[in-house]
Amino acid sequence: MTDYPLPNASTDLSGQVALVTGGTSGLGWRFTRVLAAAGAVVVPTGRRRDRLDEIARLIEAEGGSAHPVFMDVTDADSIIAGVAEAEDAVGTVSIAVNNAGVPDAQRAHRMSLELVDSVLDTNVRGPWILANEVARRLMAAERPGRIINISSVGAFNYSGQGAALYSVSKAAVARMSEVLAVEWARFGINVNCIAPGAFSSEMMDGMLERMGDITQGFPRRRIGDPAQLDSTLLYLCSPASDAVTGTVIRVDDGQGPR
Secondary structure, three states: OOOOOOOOOOOOOOOOEEEEOOOOOHHHHHHHHHHHHOOOEEEEEEOOHHHHHHHHHHHHHOOOEEOOEEOOOOOHHHHHHHHHHHHHHHOOOOEEEEOOOOOOOOOHHHOOHHHHHHHHHHHHHHHHHHHHHHHHHHHHHOOOEEEEEEOOHHHOOOOOOOOHHHHHHHHHHHHHHHHHHHHHHHHOEEEEEEEEOOEOOHHHHHHHHHHOOOHHHOOOOOOEOHHHHHHHHHHHHOHHHOOOOOOEEEEOOOOOOO
């Protein structure tokens, strides 16, 4: 029997390398800082080099450690090269947060093929490739790891607001988490998923501009603050969640259907 601490609730990520896609804006900006504050060496990724430099400087100023990496999640070669660069610079990636995503904001029958490809490449294909690349390297190193995929409550409910493909793509992310957890459990790699409701971000700002005040339909009539996702993220990344894999946790302030 393992001698667990009492309580077994540590969120200390010292010695871990955490890669966050879409780490230059939105929820990813917060996720990157939170993981660094918990002791991980963080690897924020994105396409905006100025923003990568900015988040790295901020983390260093806050006492953390960061190594920013350029990554385009619609480009498989860029994903693979980015993970390799991170490993060469700071060690094997032991935590990966598949956060990068894009909305569609159009009716399904009006979407161009280019937009279809963009949504599916960013929201589904990219996370799949990244998760597998990180997992392969963990297996080769014979190390356990954590992969956290960011879905949405939109994966479980669609009311016809004009984001049909987004809903489909986020449902795929949730299912991806479940099936990869089964495949990789024997390697000590936990795969889980967070499905946020409406939280403040650049993406949400665009939605509010298009749809107006949506909060009146919510039980608590508010948009969430990204800080309210901290505890769930840290739990799934930490030693405390060792036995949790293949789980989708909804953090939606009661907004979604039950």
